[in-house]
């Protein structure tokens with residue numbers, strides 16, 4: 001799995017792409033990171049640690065194993081530090097939780113991620129979190145297909161690669 005997040009602004013871009021931040025919020029967060037470079041570096045480290053813990057939890061569960069306490073404790077600490085889920089806000093297409101950001105910029109930024117992880121963990125669709133069947137990939141994905149039988153994180157990337165590989169092996173065997 002190649003690393004796609006190298007610094008704080010990559011994290012912000014990822015949040016923006018995933019609609020976890022609005023355009024104006026991301027501008028606000030980026031300007032905060034420029035005036036607080038030290039805090040931004042530690043917020044970045046915190047985001048990566050949290051991602052590893054969340055990946056650990058869902059990765060273990062998707063592989064049919066139990067989640068480790070260390071990872072759960074990490075998520076629980078982040079949930080405790082997250083600002084309260086006080087209000088919802090309109091987005092273009094629907095709604096999302098509004099995050100009260102103050103001095104706890106990192107906790108506020110990461111709040112939607114820890115909330116989603118907690119919701120997914122306690123909800124009815126935990127079994128839909130899967131590990132990609134491509135062993136070189138190891139991405140976790142959420143299977144939102146109707147049949148719930150997806151095996152690859154994305155058909156474009158891993159699904160097609162697997163098909164090409166099978167095709168190649170079949171041809172070699174002939």
Ligand SMILES: [Zn+2]
Pocket residue numbers: 132133134137138139152153154157158
């Ligand atoms: Zn994959």
